[in-house]
Amino acid sequence: MGYFRGTLGIEVKADLSPVTVADKAVEAFVRARLAQDFPNDGVFGEEEGASGLDRDRVWVLDPIDGTRSFLSGYPTFGFLLAILEQGKPKIGVVGIPAMNEVYTGLGQAAALNGAPIQVSTQTALSDAILYIHEAEHMRAGDEAVLEKLTQTGATRRFAYDCYAHALLAAGHIDAVVDYNLQPYDYLPLCALIEAAGGVITDWQGLPLTLQSDGRVISAATPALHAELLEITR
């Protein structure tokens, strides 16, 4: 948080996504603690990559999910952490530092700052609050202008970061359709969504693993999930 809305040292990766000093500092901090307390576990982080993925227990982390939010003073960025056992997500953590919120999921227990949360009871997609990653229609008649706009600027954003999934776990949003995610983006969501009573899979309805293609559906209920699968399949 000391770097948020402050002076940033920005480095640009090959894919041109913005990376901040804070991003690296957070991952280095977590890795140092893991090396000390859990030296035999595997670790997979956005900044420093993967090691020991064949271990029984693997920690997966994204130090700052929503780097573009972070860079532009927008408070919805998060810290993501999953613990995998034999490749399956067992614990999920979504921290939203600018909001002083930590969402956690383990087994049947999901919580926001320690207080129990659960998903909504919404079963009809036609009534659902649905978050879709970067997918709105361009305004009729302005396509040419908007197309040009999306070709310019060094940093653009249209997304909701991990926060949408956390708000789904807390019952405020009914479904989220996402794509282009990395394992450190979606694996930390799994145990949280499931502990809160929701359903999270890929666009084919399969469980999310390290090998998934980065397309994700989170839904409050199986009925909603089934309706969305009909579209994504």
Add this chain to the structure above:
Amino acid sequence: MGYFRGTLGIEVKADLSPVTVADKAVEAFVRARLAQDFPNDGVFGEEEGASGLDRDRVWVLDPIDGTRSFLSGYPTFGFLLAILEQGKPKIGVVGIPAMNEVYTGLGQAAALNGAPIQVSTQTALSDAILYIHEAEHMRAGDEAVLEKLTQTGATRRFAYDCYAHALLAAGHIDAVVDYNLQPYDYLPLCALIEAAGGVITDWQGLPLTLQSDGRVISAATPALHAELLEITR
């Protein structure tokens, strides 16, 4: 804030946009105070419409900008207020209650919770942090799926509410391109952006008035503004 993430009484307007009890309660509260303290002024609010637009001073307010955010627990919704004198915005206020932030602009003085703020010095669009309302490319190959998704759900969102403009005033975002706004959405931004040193006009470069078409460019510098105008014109 008492209604945020709590139990909501939702009424649906003719255009199906969600309206909450909170929305109406806030506007009624402000209108009651104005009627008491400034009985001769005009008022234009989202919920109860316009009266006295021919008066020298007109208050323009949006009790909750970003109702869909508000409804889905997303903390970026705002309270907007402008004071117009002879039709020109003189004071602009953007409140972000969930963040405990109030942005104000009057003359040359822009502030966040009373502390001075100013726009960034960015002059090159190619380097700018640009927020575009609802305009990202659909992912190549998934257009059909995403098209269907945007036809479903009762509440969808892809926008940043008024907050993007406030963050521009505070120097975190360099430019915002918006459209489909109502006078109570864009007039409260004018005095704030200008007091912080930025430029705000419609897509033709004209000053924003009660009669504007709802298309807005906010930019930190005249150079950025000119680059964006070349695209929107």
